[in-house]
Amino acid sequence: MPKRQGKSGLSRRNFLRMAGAGLGVTIAGVAPSNLFSGLATQSALAQAARSGVLRVGWTPPVSLDPALYNDAPDISLGISVYDYLLNINQKSQIVPSLAKMPTVSDDGKVYTFALEPNVKFHDGSAFGAEDVKFTFERLMDEKTGSPARSLYGNIDKIEAVDAATVKFTLKAASAVFLTSLTDYHACILKKGTADPAKEFNGTGPFKTTKDKVDVTDRATLTANENYWKPGLPKLEGLELVFVKDIAALVTALKGGQLDWVPRIPVELFGDLEKDDTLSTVNIPTNSFPNIRIRADQKPGNDPDVVKAIRLSIDRDGLNKAVIQGLGAPGQDTPIGPLYKDFYSTATPLPKRDVAAAKALLEKAGYKDGLALDFYAPQGEFNADDLAQALQAQLKEAGITLTLKLVQPSVYYDKGPNTWLESTFGLTNWASRPDPQSYLDLIYKTGADYNEAHYSNPDLDKLIDAARVEVDVKKRATIMADIQKILIESGPSFIPYFYPLLAAQSKKVSGIEVAPDPGLTSFANAAIAK
Amino acid sequence: MATIEQGAEVTLGSAIKPPNKFRAQLRIIIRALTQNPFTLLGTLIVTLFLLMAIFGPLVAPYEFDAQPPDQKLKPPSAEHLFGTDNLSRDVFSRVVIGSRDIISLAGFGTLMAVTLGAILGLVVGYRGGWVDEVIMRLMDSILALPAGLLALMLVGAVGPSRESVLFVIIVVYIPIVARVVRSVVLDIKTKAFVEAAKMRGESNFYILSREILPSVLPALVVEASLRFSYAIFLVATLGFLGVGVQPPAPDWGLLVASARNYASSAPWMLFFPCAAIGLLVVGVNLMSDGLKSILQTSITGG
Numbered sequence: 001m002p003k004r005q006g007k008s009g010l011s012r013r014n015f016l017r018m019a020g021a022g023l024g025v026t027i028a029g030v031a032p033s034n035l036f037s038g039l040a041t042q043s044a045l046a047q048a049a050r051s052g053v054l055r056v057g058w059t060p061p062v063s064l065d066p067a068l069y070n071d072a073p074d075i076s077l078g079i080s081v082y083d084y085l086l087n088i089n090q091k092s093q094i095v096p097s098l099a100k101m102p103t104v105s106d107d108g109k110v111y112t113f114a115l116e117p118n119v120k121f122h123d124g125s126a127f128g129a130e131d132v133k134f135t136f137e138r139l140m141d142e143k144t145g146s147p148a149r150s151l152y153g154n155i156d157k158i159e160a161v162d163a164a165t166v167k168f169t170l171k172a173a174s175a176v177f178l179t180s181l182t183d184y185h186a187c188i189l190k191k192g193t194a195d196p197a198k199e200f201n202g203t204g205p206f207k208t209t210k211d212k213v214d215v216t217d218r219a220t221l222t223a224n225e226n227y228w229k230p231g232l233p234k235l236e237g238l239e240l241v242f243v244k245d246i247a248a249l250v251t252a253l254k255g256g257q258l259d260w261v262p263r264i265p266v267e268l269f270g271d272l273e274k275d276d277t278l279s280t281v282n283i284p285t286n287s288f289p290n291i292r293i294r295a296d297q298k299p300g301n302d303p304d305v306v307k308a309i310r311l312s313i314d315r316d317g318l319n320k321a322v323i324q325g326l327g328a329p330g331q332d333t334p335i336g337p338l339y340k341d342f343y344s345t346a347t348p349l350p351k352r353d354v355a356a357a358k359a360l361l362e363k364a365g366y367k368d369g370l371a372l373d374f375y376a377p378q379g380e381f382n383a384d385d386l387a388q389a390l391q392a393q394l395k396e397a398g399i400t401l402t403l404k405l406v407q408p409s410v411y412y413d414k415g416p417n418t419w420l421e422s423t424f425g426l427t428n429w430a431s432r433p434d435p436q437s438y439l440d441l442i443y444k445t446g447a448d449y450n451e452a453h454y455s456n457p458d459l460d461k462l463i464d465a466a467r468v469e470v471d472v473k474k475r476a477t478i479m480a481d482i483q484k485i486l487i488e489s490g491p492s493f494i495p496y497f498y499p500l501l502a503a504q505s506k507k508v509s510g511i512e513v514a515p516d517p518g519l520t521s522f523a524n525a526a527i528a529k
Numbered sequence: 530m531a532t533i534e535q536g537a538e539v540t541l542g543s544a545i546k547p548p549n550k551f552r553a554q555l556r557i558i559i560r561a562l563t564q565n566p567f568t569l570l571g572t573l574i575v576t577l578f579l580l581m582a583i584f585g586p587l588v589a590p591y592e593f594d595a596q597p598p599d600q601k602l603k604p605p606s607a608e609h610l611f612g613t614d615n616l617s618r619d620v621f622s623r624v625v626i627g628s629r630d631i632i633s634l635a636g637f638g639t640l641m642a643v644t645l646g647a648i649l650g651l652v653v654g655y656r657g658g659w660v661d662e663v664i665m666r667l668m669d670s671i672l673a674l675p676a677g678l679l680a681l682m683l684v685g686a687v688g689p690s691r692e693s694v695l696f697v698i699i700v701v702y703i704p705i706v707a708r709v710v711r712s713v714v715l716d717i718k719t720k721a722f723v724e725a726a727k728m729r730g731e732s733n734f735y736i737l738s739r740e741i742l743p744s745v746l747p748a749l750v751v752e753a754s755l756r757f758s759y760a761i762f763l764v765a766t767l768g769f770l771g772v773g774v775q776p777p778a779p780d781w782g783l784l785v786a787s788a789r790n791y792a793s794s795a796p797w798m799l800f801f802p803c804a805a806i807g808l809l810v811v812g813v814n815l816m817s818d819g820l821k822s823i824l825q826t827s828i829t830g831g
Binding site: 247265267268270271317320321322324378379384385387388389391392403404405407 | 594595596598601615616617689771775776777787789790791793794
């Protein structure tokens with residue numbers, strides 16, 4: 001990937017964010033069926049059914065323009081006000097939304113979508129193909145500065161065939177094109193929208209205006225009475241409350257001042273599980289701490305050292321010690337169990353063996369042990385605890401770590417000993433709908449975010465093959481080969497995948513929590529009186 | 530000490546002697562520390578913490594960074610006096626070992642700041658003139674910044690480590706000490722015994738160290754003890770903000786920071802390091818109050 005393209009493309013901080021889509025779990029809830037009275041007409045029924053205002057606790061949003069969305073609160077406002085062309089459901093499947101499932105040309109390059117008819121924007125105007133074209137061309141425009149731009153680099157042209165049909169022509173067939181349309185930046189805007197951060201003219205279940213969105217306080221939304229999905233939303237209104245301190249949000253939830261709070265730190269979660277008025281949920285994600293060693297310099301350029309470190313780590317022990325065992329098990333590859341189609345257990349990770357690790361270190365010339373600095377982003381998702389637990393484990397094998405905890409804003413910037421430069425360190429990566437982006441960005445030779453400076457021509461070939469293989473079974477075989485290489489000789493040690501922890505009032509039902517918490521829809525949510 | 534007879538070799542002006550000598554001062558200080566029950570209590574607390582710091586590894590029942598399996602978040606018991614933390618580490622051992630960092634950093638930092646600040650205050654106060662103007666305006670400009678903010682800026686510039694914490698304490702407290710000492714010197718240097726020493730033709734060094742310093746000492750001791758308690762806070766604050774001593778060192782500020790989110794589920798993790806900081810600061814303050822009430826009179830009387 002050329003440097004220039006990478007700079008204007010998907011930024012790591014956006015990519016890193018604890019977000020992304022994938023498999024999810026629905027919070028079980030009973031629909032308030034008593035609210036539906038058999039005598040009312042269909043539309044009156046929908047009217048009567050709407051009741052209650054759901055109060056959601058978020059940290060303050062970073063951007064209000066969908067093209068520049070960065071953090072989950074931004075996306076949460078987006079999914080409430082706008083719709084996407086396609087969605088990813090809880091089973092990691094792509095499902096229709098504003099567009100029906102497309103027809104694809106034989107060469108896999110032309111995708112034709114029929115659009116949902118009778119959809120209206122909040123200002124009353126009709127939704128059509130020109131709006132789709134406008135939205136994606138805006139994201140692809142360098143001037144917009146969207147991190148999603150690199151996702152759509154493969155799109156050759158977008159045509160509005162007629163008002164209800166849109167055609168995407170690709171430069172090359174791609175296994176990830178449809179997934180890229182579900183990207184959270186791709187909220188469908190009205191054609192000609194000058195500044196979405198001020199207009200909020202979407203087709204989504206809730207509507208709002210500029211003066212009702214205060215990023216330092218809250219965003220107040222009301223139900224879209226003309227929403228195209230019949231009977232939705234069930235709520236009268238939605239309030240996104242913005243508070244910087246997550247502990248304060250949790251306290252507000254306990255005190256009954258909020259109804260739903262996602263992204264709860266592990267250390268606060270145990271307490272909520274004991275609370276009778278709340279129900280909690282643990283959603284697996286593919287977000288992970290990437291403990292990686294530079295492959296292009298000492299000592300990580302010696303395969304024996306890498307293997308010794310791999311043998312010294314007790315991944316399950318780290319999971320238990322650092323995040324109370326709530327995470328999904330990792331095996332040193334970014335392809336986690338969340339990707340059911342691609343996760344492979346064909347190559348088992350070697351069991352922890354401190355004696356063997358010591359022998360390997362001695363063979364590599366570190367008879368008296370190995371001393372290394374270990375860099376980690378301070379305070380970011382239990383990184384401090386993980387670093388200390390790792391330090392204790394490696395110490396047993398004679399590898400002495402000196403911890404260097406760096407403020408994330410400094411660590412993820414440029415300079416010596418930052419995330420792309422440090423010899424040994426930890427980087428947190430966000431959950432993504434498809435594992436391809438990790439491979440393209442972190443493991444391919446010369447990739448922009450190849451933090452380990454790793455290069456393996458065999459792996460590069462497999463990564464390129466996986467990108468264009470549309471057949472899932474064939475792609476899974478390639479993915480299994482990729483995992484074999486990473487487990488045997490990769491530069492990463494991935495102990496676990498973070499869980500997404502959320503809690504809600506027991507009065508609330510119908511919230512389908514997505515692994516990217518921002519993509520959690522409130523259209524089906526209801527509050528019991 | 531008895532053989533030292535300051536006035537013996539001096540004939541001129543021997544009738545006008547500085548009223549206090551080191552020995553006398555020392556006696557006053559010891560008396561000050563033990564006379565008042567509160568001061569005595571403070572002294573005892575500080576002594577206790579000092580002993581804890583010195584004999585830490587003997588007192589602590591476990592290694593401060595040992596992470597035994599399946600001992601997570603255990604409440605206080607006979608086995609773990611202060612309970613265990615989220616990584617199964619013994620909180621009592623961590624608090625005990627943590628006292629070494631905080632006391633040595635705050636103590637040594639204060640000592641350096643007081644020594645350097647005192648030298649600076651003595652020199653500029655005695656010399657006066659443009660040297661005084663330039664240096665004191667410089668000190669004023671440092672003092673204009675709140676200590677915490679200045680500390681954060683400095684540590685941001687040099688990076689977090691034990692050495693930088695020490696450096697920060699010294700830089701932040703030198704101006705404060707220098708200003709206090711200078712103000713005392715300005716008063717003392719007009720006294721008759723200083724004039725007399727000048728007339729005897731004593732060197733500046735002699736006058737500063739033998740005539741003026743003893744009179745400054747009480748104020749310096751009070752200031753030092755006060756600075757020590759603030760330095761404890763500063764070390765803990767920097768640790769809490771994550772820019773001080775780095776983990777896994779059991780710095781008290783770090784302990785409080787990492788225990789914050791466990792406040793309701795494992796309160797012992799938060800309580801004991803907080804109590805340790807509080808107790809030590811109260812102890813030092815009681816001690817310094819006692820010193821002040823007794824020594825202040827000898828300053829003005831000097």
